[in-house]
Amino acid sequence: MKDLLATVKQNVEIAENIYKMTLTLPESAGELLGGQFVNLSTGESAQLLRRPLGICLADGKDISVCYQLKGKGTKSLAEAKAGDRLKILLPLGNGFNLKNAKNIAVIGGGVGIFPLIYTMRKNSDKNFYMYFGFRNKHAVCLLNEIPKCKELTVVTDDGSYGGKGNALDAFLQSAPQVDLIIACGPPVMLKALKSALAEKKIDTPCLVSLEERMGCGIGACLVCTCKKTDGGNARVCKDGPVFDINEVNL
């Protein structure tokens, strides 16, 4: 884990209110796993918390993260220009461990697609069956960065791009023969995924990446707790963000 002063290489709006920022690190941060994240300063000194953002692309010393313009922090990030320098702590969290799985279903909703794209790119020897859902055609982005997939389905809530519907329904309809499911998206999607797997008695292993408001990002402050099914707490930043879907309450 390193805290580095990175230089903004590019920071552009790639879809409505969605930005992609590419930063150049001064040195290698070591191997970055799909599903791991970084803690990025916003560049605004009055914002004391860094923003946890999933790794979306990484190429040598260049690393890209994507974010949705939502509050003051992401507004500051969106104002960053090429050449600006931002502190970045990385790599954080456990990431997706695909183990021996060969055929993998990938379910992504909204901004949840970004860590999934990097996970697929990092594991090009696997067969991916990918289901991505967006709000509407204006939110669709980064499809050009998706590596070759066995199946690639993009849907929107209003049908303005691809089919009409959500990523989970697209996956359930297609029902691909896979030995692992990985998912990242809004809490409501992950919750529905858990219920659907239980209802349909699908016992394929499933890994989900969670999101929570974070403090330190490294597991020390116990701010980003999630509830485990055994009754205990887990730290989303350190024990996660990726968990077995049966291990956590959604």
Next chain:
Amino acid sequence: MANLSVEICGVKFKNPVIAASGTYGFGREFNEVYDISQIGGISTKGMTLEPRVGNPVPRIAEGDSVILNAVGLQNPGVESFIEKDLGYLKSKGVVIIANVAGKTLEDYGKICARLNGLVDFVELNISCPNVKAGGMAFGIKPESIKEVTRVSKNSLTKTPLMVKLSPNVESISVNAKAAEECGADCVSLINTLTGMVIDLERRKPVIANNTGGVSGAGIRPIALRMVYEAAHAVKIPVIGMGGIASGEDAISFMMAGAKAVQVGTANFTNANAMPEIISQMNAWLDGHNIASVNEIVDTLTLNG
């Protein structure tokens, strides 16, 4: 290189920069960023006799130059600390300050007795704003500060007692004196101020607990004033904290009368905050031809 070592209640610190409770766990995670044996001491995550799961999430929010937290004392319990973390911290050669909280006076007595002789200090958390029972209830009125200090001190025959004071009070001087009178060996301040941040769209507080403890650079002037007042009200050592993020911030607290400082929120803003603060203090002292950090303690003179 200035001499940064300090001695408080007979305990030697290699430098006066201590990690503040709740921001640093038991040190292991920050040790993945830098070797934590560089820092002066660690005040542990607040511990209770039994494990606690803490509050619902979200537990954190941000304001301008401040953050708010309401973790609610999630911790593995004191036995887990003794079994799993104490040895690790000892191996790191840092001063170990066990931060403890209880729901009742009896809890404080018991947890202090359990830690007596095992750690370098016990720091009483009587000022946590985020738990319903105990916590801050003990830390507001001088009468209850006296009671909890007395009970804790009775159990601590071998370990110095540090009482952490709340800023959410009528008079910090009166409360510091109350702690001193009933056996506190030193006091630390300030804990967080109680605050709220609202999500306008949902018309609800951001934090699940509704209110949270405000910390960070924005509270620094308030903390500094209170540290000055406390340091001039008591004879026992004062450990200052509240928004310290640089070596110069730390120096200012020591000038106001603190013998050491604690660093909390800055650890979130900058994972390397503590080693950087230590080297900045060194540079400041060298730049002012001051041989030892002790020479700056309580050197503030007020405007006439």
